[in-house]
Amino acid sequence: MRLSRYFLPVLKEDPKEAQIVSHRLMLRAGMIKQQTAGIYSWLPLGYRVLRRIEQIVHEEQERAGHVPLLMPTLQPADLWRESGRYDDYGEEMLRITDRHKRDLLYGPTNEEMITDIFRSHVNSYKDLPLTLYHIQWKFRDEIRPRFGVMRGREFLMKDGYNFDLTKEDALHAYNRHLVSYLRTYERMGLQAIPMRADGGPIGGDYTHEFLVLAETGESEVFYDSQITDLTFGDRQIDYDDHAQCQAVLEEFTSRYARTDETHDEAIFADVPEDRRRTARGIEVGQIFYFGTKYSEPMGATVVGPDGARVPVHMGSHGIGVSRLLGAIIEANHDDKGIIWPEGVTPFHAGIVNLKQGDETTDGACESIYGEMRAAGLEPLYDDRNDRAGAKFASMDLIGLPWRITVGPRGLAKNIVELTNRRSGDSIELSPQDAVARLVEIYRPILQASARA
Ligand code: ATP
Ligand code: MG
Secondary structure (H helix, E strand, C coil): CEHHHCCCCCCCCCCCCCCCHHHHHHHHCCCEEEEECCEEEECHHHHHHHHHHHHHHHHHHHHCCCEECCCCCEEEHHHHHHHCHHHHCHHHCEEEECCCCCEEEECCCCHHHHHHHHHHHCCEHHHCCEEEEEEEEEECCCCCCECHHHECCEEEEEEEEEEECCHHHHHHHHHHHHHHHHHHHHHCCCCCEEEECCCHHHCCCCEEEEEEECCCCCEEEEEEHHHHHCCCCCCCCCCCCHHHHHHHHHHHHCCCEEECCCCCHHHHCCCCHHHEEEEEEEEEEEEEEEECCCHHHHCCEEECCCCCEEECEEEEEEEEHHHHHHHHHHHCEECCEECCCCCCCCCCEEEEECCCCCHHHHHHHHHHHHHHHHCCCCEEEECCCCCHHHHHHHHHHHCCCEEEEECHHHHHCCCEEEEECCCCCEEEECHHHHHHHHHHHHHHHHHHHHHC
């Protein structure tokens, strides 16, 4: 992309309405525009990151054997009357009446609708296990939308639902989701810690929230510091192998890590004092096993091996796709702006032309731009007629992990500068070597997508 033809409305001043750094930086970097409280337009740069995050979520879901579909945002109220949640949900639900006076709602989640799809089409235990998911806009009329996309009213969520014959199989689905979520967040450059959460009205131990530690997080969390040493890394995992998935769950949930809802001082006291931590966290996902809570009242049954119909065991599993942008920025920024992890960056590198209009410099930038694209990389070329200082400042603000700086003085010696956004370190290389270096850096990231 050439910046002269792009739409990147960066702001010079700090917007007054933003209380936290991610919200401020998303507005300043021209990623989002608020349309009304908790409802945003995604401007081109923000939309690119949003799509990138969606893509990683899709890849990891499909890798785990989960099947994508797409349900609508508007739902008939009658489905929710069947489960009893139409009345329970309260004012967070946006209720709509159509011209025929039929009650609709803008879905805050999709348990009812997916259960309806399941009961209409699945009849036998032989069609199980099945996990269906989608990435779709949700609406919750939050009492206090704030912090930009972190707590919106309209927000993008991945929500998945497993259908299994037995509780044991459904718990395997739970474990499989935990594993796939660990991989998903790590690919985004995030450490999201599974923490024991509140089972809500259903109770039980089977729910974990994934939290990114950050001062601005809305949840108070308590954990054993050893948990922050764990990484999933590049392990190969067979998602059908119950024991393997169970072992990962045990590894990642055996140390103390809880949100304030389930925190227990007495158990926490058993953690050695120097490892006890209290902090704040951003909830970026949650997994849940809830048995037959929806399948029973809604009649989602299958014919079991002995010929009798039984309700299926279900769980639901959510990732806050749009909230993740805020969480990633909270965890990756400095006083100059955002620092995108390579896995989610909107562009792989910026090209800064120090002397726009100079034939040699323009030509060198064009070849770097062309070579990067030919190698499967997406550069953002700042080809505007602007001062070098202004170009550097906007590159730093929008946070691309790498920058190639091209000027006549360097080119006279056949060198350009390759700068790392996070460390600020620069090295001098020939233009060809700079491109080759970027290809090398991004190879594992492009391969992770290709393998999925
Ligand atoms: P919270 O406790 O933050 O209100 P929740 O527990 O009600 O969230 P879930 O139903 O578990 O949310 O939804 C799955 C994920 O969707 C959450 O983990 C979170 O990342 C995201 N999410 C929930 N509410 C919002 C919101 N208002 N804005 C943006 N993302 C949200
Ligand atoms: Mg939750």
